[in-house]
Amino acid sequence: SQQGEEDPQALSIQEGENATMNCSYKTSINNLQWYRQNSGRGLVHLILIRSNEREKHSGRLRVTLDTSKKSSSLLITASRAADTASYFCATASGGSNYKLTFGKGTLLTVNP
């Protein structure tokens, strides 16, 4: 069953703009991670936020987590053409920190 659901499904912006993607989930989580996938490639881990954290930063990335609303957002600031990719949230829940459930992803296109 699907746990995470990203919104929007697709986002197109100009270079230099900020991009915000949202993820909603259904059950309580242990942690939430964001991954990036370039077309036809494997996924690359971006950032992990634990259920007791509210905000985390990594370079141009900012992730927030609101467990009361069961939602997370990923903000990419000052976007670049190289940020063009699909972005997935993944949740670990229940008794396992290891089995991840992925959402359908947001396709981000950054136009030069």
Next chain:
Amino acid sequence: EADIYQTPRYLVIGTGKKITLECSQTMGHDKMYWYQQDPGMELHLIHYSYGVNSTEKGDLSSESTVSRIRTEHFPLTLESARPSHTSQYLCASSDGLAGGGETQYFGPGTRLLVL
């Protein structure tokens, strides 16, 4: 870059053939995973392993089988390929950090087309 490798990268094969998708990692990770992903869709976990001689089925039912005889190697086998098996197969591994979450490291994937 993650030290996890998948071969072949692309495979076109006829219905009924037996295939094995290879996955190897050099990071010494004890946990390994296989995901199936259709174009533009989410990843579905089909198999995972928490160590040598340990394998479990994932959330998505799959006709494939896996084995884990060595820590670094986690091959996936389809005994008789069918067109419905056409998809991208992604292998991943993680190192089982205690006290927190898990980061998974992904291989580049195998794109399988069954005619």
